[in-house]
Amino acid sequence: MRPLQGALEICSINTATLGYQLPIDKTLDxxxxxxxxxxxxxxxxxxxxxxxxxxxxxxxxxxxxSGYCRSTYFTAPSREKFLASIADNRNAIDQAxxxxxxxxxxxxxxxxxxxxxxxxxxxxxxxAIAILWEHAKSCGVTLAIEPLHPMYAADRSCIVTLEQxxxxxxxxxxxxxxxxxxxxxxxxxWWDPKLSEMIRRGCAENRVVAYxxxxxxxxxxxxxxxxxxxxxxxxELQKIRAxxxxxGYIGAVEVEIFSQHNWWRxxxxxxxxxxxxxxxxxx
Amino acid sequence: MRPLQGALEICSINTATLGYQLPIDKTLDxxxxxxxxxxxxxxxxxxxxxxxxxxxxxxxxxxxxSGYCRSTYFTAPSREKFLASIADNRNAIDQAxxxxxxxxxxxxxxxxxxxxxxxxxxxxxxxAIAILWEHAKSCGVTLAIEPLHPMYAADRSCIVTLEQxxxxxxxxxxxxxxxxxxxxxxxxxWWDPKLSEMIRRGCAENRVVAYxxxxxxxxxxxxxxxxxxxxxxxxELQKIRAxxxxxGYIGAVEVEIFSQHNWWRxxxxxxxxxxxxxxxxxx
Numbered sequence: 381m382r383p384l385q386g387a388l389e390i391c392s393i394n395t396a397t398l399g400y401q402l403p404i405d406k407t408l409d410x411x412x413x414x415x416x417x418x419x420x421x422x423x424x425x426x427x428x429x430x431x432x433x434x435x436x437x438x439x440x441x442x443x444x445x446s447g448y449c450r451s452t453y454f455t456a457p458s459r460e461k462f463l464a465s466i467a468d469n470r471n472a473i474d475q476a477x478x479x480x481x482x483x484x485x486x487x488x489x490x491x492x493x494x495x496x497x498x499x500x501x502x503x504x505x506x507x508a509i510a511i512l513w514e515h516a517k518s519c520g521v522t523l524a525i526e527p528l529h530p531m532y533a534a535d536r537s538c539i540v541t542l543e544q545x546x547x548x549x550x551x552x553x554x555x556x557x558x559x560x561x562x563x564x565x566x567x568x569x570w571w572d573p574k575l576s577e578m579i580r581r582g583c584a585e586n587r588v589v590a591y592x593x594x595x596x597x598x599x600x601x602x603x604x605x606x607x608x609x610x611x612x613x614x615x616e617l618q619k620i621r622a623x624x625x626x627x628g629y630i631g632a633v634e635v636e637i638f639s640q641h642n643w644w645r646x647x648x649x650x651x652x653x654x655x656x657x658x659x660x661x662x663x
Numbered sequence: 664m665r666p667l668q669g670a671l672e673i674c675s676i677n678t679a680t681l682g683y684q685l686p687i688d689k690t691l692d693x694x695x696x697x698x699x700x701x702x703x704x705x706x707x708x709x710x711x712x713x714x715x716x717x718x719x720x721x722x723x724x725x726x727x728x729s730g731y732c733r734s735t736y737f738t739a740p741s742r743e744k745f746l747a748s749i750a751d752n753r754n755a756i757d758q759a760x761x762x763x764x765x766x767x768x769x770x771x772x773x774x775x776x777x778x779x780x781x782x783x784x785x786x787x788x789x790x791a792i793a794i795l796w797e798h799a800k801s802c803g804v805t806l807a808i809e810p811l812h813p814m815y816a817a818d819r820s821c822i823v824t825l826e827q828x829x830x831x832x833x834x835x836x837x838x839x840x841x842x843x844x845x846x847x848x849x850x851x852x853w854w855d856p857k858l859s860e861m862i863r864r865g866c867a868e869n870r871v872v873a874y875x876x877x878x879x880x881x882x883x884x885x886x887x888x889x890x891x892x893x894x895x896x897x898x899e900l901q902k903i904r905a906x907x908x909x910x911g912y913i914g915a916v917e918v919e920i921f922s923q924h925n926w927w928r929x930x931x932x933x934x935x936x937x938x939x940x941x942x943x944x945x946x
Contacts, residue, residue, distance in 0.1 A: 490881075496897045502856070531814040533854035534881045534897045544856040571816035573785070573827040598773075598817045603886060614779045614817045 381622045384633065385660045392418025392446035394592065394636035395425060398651055399644030404429050405437060407648070412441040414652040418632045420447040421479070423472055431475050438479065446632035447524060447563065447590050448472070448481040453489025454508035455501040455538065462504065469512050476521045482631065483524035483589045484516065485563055490535040501538040509560075510552045517559045524589045525549065526563040529571075531603055542569055542578035549587050561589035564624065565636065567607055570596060570615040576623045583627030591624060592636045593617060593663055605640035609654060611662035621663060633663060664905045667916065668943045675701025675729035677875065677919035678708060681934055682927030687712050688720060690931070695724040697935040701915045703730040704762070706755055714758050721762065729915035730807060730846065730873050731755070731764035736772025737791035738784040738821065745787065752795050759804045765914065766807035766872045767799065768846055773818040784821040792843075793835045800842045807872045808832065809846040812854075814886055825852055825861035832870050844872035847907065848919065850890055853879060853898040859906045866910030874907060875919045876900060876946055888923035892937060894945035904946060916946060 382390065393411045395404070402410070404425040411419050419438065426434055426448075438445060451469050456462040469484075476484040488505035491497050509523065516523050527545040528537035539545055545562040553560045562582055569575055582588040595613030600606050610617055621633070635655045637643055643651050665673065676694045678687070685693070687708040694702050702721065709717055709731075721728060734752050739745040759767040771788040774780050792808065799806050808828040811820035822828055828845040836843045845865055852858055865871040878896030883889050893900055904916070918938045920926055926934050 491897065496899050498854075498897075498899065529814065530812065530854040531883075531886075534879055534883075540854050541856060571781075571813040571823050573824060596817055600814075600817075600886065603814075603883065614774060614781075616779050616781065 381618075381625045384663055388415040388656055388659065389417030390632055391416050391659050392420055392444070392632040392634040393652065393655060394420040394447070394449065394634050395422055396449070397635050397637045397643065397655065398648045400425065401648055404434055408434070408437055408441055408443065410648050410652060412443055414649070414656055416443070416652070416656070418444045418446040418634065420445065420449060420634050420636070422449045423475070426475055426479070431478050435479050444632065445479045445481040446634045447483045447485050448476040448479055450485040450487050453487060454505045455489035455492050456504070457492035457495065462508070466508060466511055469508075470515050473512065473516050473519055473521050477519040481521065483522045483561070483563065485590070486523055486525045487528065488537045488539045490533060490538055498533070498538055505538060506548055506551065509548065513552055513560050517557065522559045522561060522589050524561055524563040526565060527568060529568040541572060542582060543574055546578060546582055546585065546587060549585070556585070558586070561587035563590035563592060564588055565592035566615050566617065566620055567592070567594045567596060570620070575620070579620070579623050580627045583624065583629055588624065588629050589631065590634060591621070591629060591631060592634045594635065594637045602640065605638045607637045607639055609637060609643065610635070610658040617663045633659065635659065664901070664908045667946055671698040671939055671942065672700030673915055674699050674942050675703055675727070675915040675917040676935065676938060677703040677730070677732065677917050678705055679732070680918050680920045680926065680938065681931045683708065684931055687717055691717070691720055691724055691726065693931050693935060695726055697932070697939055699726070699935070699939070701727040701729040701917065703728065703732060703917050703919070705732045706758070709758055709762070714761050718762050727915065728762045728764040729917045730766045730768050731759040731762055733768040733770050736770060737788045738772035738775050739787070740775035740778065745791070749791060749794055753798050756795065756799050756802055756804050760802040764804065766805045766844070766846065768873070769806055769808045770811065771820045771822045773816060773821055781816070781821055788821060789831055789834065792831065796835055796843050800840065805842045805844060805872050807844055807846040809848060810851055812851040824855060825865060826857055829861060829865055829868065829870060832868070839868070841869070844870035846873035846875060847871055848875035849898050849900065849903055850875070850877045850879060853903070858903070862903070862906050863910045866907065866912055871907065871912050872914065873917060874904070874912060874914060875917045877918065877920045885923065888921045890920045890922055892920060892926065893918070893941040900946045916942065918942065
C-alpha cells in the first residue's frame with residue numbers, strides 16, 4: 381500500500397466536500413494551496429464558468445482531475461427524456477475531455493417517478509451507458525459507473541453493488557477495450573460482504589478507475605448529507621485501500637464528503653486541512 | 664402464486680406493526696378478530712406477560728406464530744458479553760418453542776461500539792448462530808437469519824444480504840439438517856440485483872423460513888422507523904412473492920412495518936384493516 385504521509389499529490393478533493401461555498405476558480409486555488417495533487421469538480425461549477433478557462437487554470441496549478449461529476453440520470457419516463465439525458469451526458473463527456481478528467485462519473489438514477497420497475501431502470505441504464513461509451517471512446521474519456529449505497533436504489537441509483545457494476549462493464553465491453561469501469565466509493569460499498577472479492581475482480585479486469593473516501597457515521601442522521609470525515613466513522617479505510625492497492629490500483633485517493641451540518645459549514649481552508657491530516661493518518 | 668384475496672389465514676401480523684400500543688392479549692384478540700391467521704410477537708411483549716398463558720391464548724384463537732422477534736445481538740465487545748447474549752438467546756428459543764413459533768428471528772448486530780471490525784463481527788455472529796443452532800435443534804425451533812438492509816450494517820446487522828445469509832446457513836449446516844434458514848424481508852432486500860437468484864437458491868435449499876412485507880417510501884424520512892404500508896412505496900411486492908412462491912415457498916406472508924409517525928399513531932383496528940386490504944390487493 382502506498383504511504384499517504386507526505387504524498388498528497390496522489391490525493392484529490394471532490395469539490396462537493398467543500399459545500400460549493402466558493403466559485404470554482406477560488407476552490408481550485410484553495411485545493412492546490414493545500415497541497416493536493418487532484419480535484420474532482422462538479423458540472424454545476426464548470427458550467428457556471430468557462431470550461432476552457434477552468435481547464436487552463438487546472439493545468440497551471442498542476443492539478444490532475446480525478447473525476448468529473450456527474451451524469452444526468454439515465455432512467456427516464458419517456459423515450460424523449462431518455463434521449464435528452466443522452467444528449468446532455470454527451471456534452472458533459474466533451475467537458476470531461478476538455479478537463480482531462482480521469483473519468484466521467486455515472487450515476488444511473490432510480491426508477492422514474494411513479495414507476496416501480498427496478499429491472500426496467502437497470503436495463504435503461506445499461507442501454508444509456510452502452511450508447512455513451514461509444515462517444516466516450518471517441519473522446520478518450522473513461523466512464524466510471526458508480527454503484528451507490530442500496531439506500532439510494534429508489535431515487536438515485538438502481539446500480540447498487542460493485543458486482544453489478546462490474547457485470548455491467550463486462551456486458552457492455554466484453555472485449556475489454558477500456559474506457560469503462562467502476563468508481564469504488566467506500567461510503568457506498570463498505571458494508572458489502574463481497575467487497576474484497578469485487579475489488580480484486582475489478583482490479584484484475586482493469587476496471588477500477590476511481591477510489592473515493594469518506595466515513596460512515598454512527599448514527600447517520602441524514603441519508604444523503606451526513607457523511608463523515610475519514611476516521612470519524614466505522615469504515616476500515618486502511619484495510620480497504622490495502623486490498624485495492626494490493627490488487628494493483630494506482631489512481632487517486634479522492635475525498636468526497638456530503639456533510640450539510642458539519643463540514644459544509646466550515647471554512648474551506650479548515651476542511652482541506654483536516655482532509656489532508658486524515659488522509660495521511662487514517663486512510 | 665397463491666391468491667391472497669380471501670386468504671388472510673396465510674397472512675400474519677408482526678406486532679411491531681401496531682406500535683405496541685396494547686398489551687399482548689389485547690393485540691392478539693385484535694389480530695384474530697381482523698381475520699388474520701398468524702402473528703409474530705416480540706419478546707418485550709411475551710416477557711411482560713406469561714409465555715404459557717400467551718401460548719394458550721394463541722392456540723385458543725387459532726393463530727399460528729409466523730416468527731418470534733428477535734435475538735439479542737450476537738456481536739459483543741467481550742467474551743463475557745458474548746456468552747451472556749448466547750444465554751439470553753437460548754431462553755428466547757425456549758420461549759419460541761413454547762409459542763410454537765415457525766422460527767426465531769436472528770439479528771446479528773453490528774460491530775461492537777468503538778469497533779470497526781466488520782469481518783470480526785461477522786465471524787462472531789457465525790459462531791453464535793452455530794452454538795444456538797444446536798440448542799434450537801434440540802427444541803425443534805427453526806432459526807431464521809434475517810439479513811438487514813445495508814444501511815444498518817454499522818449498528819444492527821453485519822449480515823446484510825440473502826447471499827451472505829444463505830452462505831452462512833451452508834457453512835453452519837452443510838448436511839442440511841434443517842432448523843436453520845433465512846427470513847426474506849422485502850424492506851431489507853428489495854434493492855438487491857441478486858434477489859430473484861437468491862430467493863430461488865434459498866427455496867431450492869429449503870431455507871426460506873419467513874417472508875415479511877412492508878414498503879420502501881420515497882422519500883424515506885427516517886432510516887429505522889419510516890417503513891411504508893404495502894402499496895405506498897416502490898417495492899414490486901407481487902413480483903417478489905411470485906418469485907418466492909414459484910420457487911416453492913408456502914409459509915406465511917407477514918406484515919412488519921415500523922412507522923413512528925404514521926401507522927403507529929393510528930388505532931390498531933384501523934391499521935389491521937388497512938393491512939388486510941393491502942395484502943389482498945397489492946401483495
